[in-house]
Amino acid sequence: AQSVSQHNHHVILSEAASLELGCNYSYGGTVNLFWYVQYPGQHLQLLLKYFSGDPLVKGIKGFEAEFIKSKFSFNLRKPSVQWSDTAEYFCAVNPDSNYQLIWGAGTKLIIKP
Amino acid sequence: EAGVVQSPRYKIIEKKQPVAFWCNPISGHNTLYWYRQNLGQGPELLIRYENEEAVDDSQLPKDRFSAERLKGVDSTLKIQPAELGDSAVYLCASSFEDEQFFGPGTRLTVL
Numbered sequence: 505a506q507s508v509s510q511h512n513h514h515v516i517l518s519e520a521a522s523l524e525l526g527c528n529y530s531y532g533g534t535v536n537l538f539w540y541v542q543y544p545g546q547h548l549q550l551l552l553k554y555f556s557g558d559p560l561v562k563g564i565k566g567f568e569a570e571f572i573k574s575k576f577s578f579n580l581r582k583p584s585v586q587w588s589d590t591a592e593y594f595c596a597v598n599p600d601s602n603y604q605l606i607w608g609a610g611t612k613l614i615i616k617p
Numbered sequence: 618e619a620g621v622v623q624s625p626r627y628k629i630i631e632k633k634q635p636v637a638f639w640c641n642p643i644s645g646h647n648t649l650y651w652y653r654q655n656l657g658q659g660p661e662l663l664i665r666y667e668n669e670e671a672v673d674d675s676q677l678p679k680d681r682f683s684a685e686r687l688k689g690v691d692s693t694l695k696i697q698p699a700e701l702g703d704s705a706v707y708l709c710a711s712s713f714e715d716e717q718f719f720g721p722g723t724r725l726t727v728l
Contacts (some may be wrong), residue, residue, distance in 0.1 A: 577640065609659050
């Protein structure tokens, strides 16, 4: 069965630290890849997405993600986090562009001021 | 542009009672989704509509859950009767092409 794995359920960092959140998926075909973020008390919103082309994707608020097809990975990165990045981050995969989104369990990120 | 609207935001009911959630998608979005999100997990698709047609309801527990999308715009998700295990956040999303936009969700607590 298709699945998405996010390696860390909780991550705690200090401000200005670098961030990398892991995401791996199990599907051998074509995929569209997404990272969504949910800030405290707010709804899920799109952070960035990859459909094709340059595997390094830049999103909002200084986030980027790199698609490595050989590793079935789509890790999220930010060089220097801020307190306002405290949120829950979800990786999602859309196999074969069929509208179905398969979600990871999410990573709760806490940034210490 | 208004986002996806859901109501109510919170609902507390006793088990065996019925409950309904309402969703108004973004104008012009033909595709509408209902998800259930349990604590510590990602959303799980319950049903997907293309206009007024339910095109994927394979994950909807049809013995107690029902949904409708009359006129291809607003949608209602109903649970009758509710069970303790139905406590979760119920999310509505709508999409245009490949990006899904989410509402704030309804947090259901079944006592």
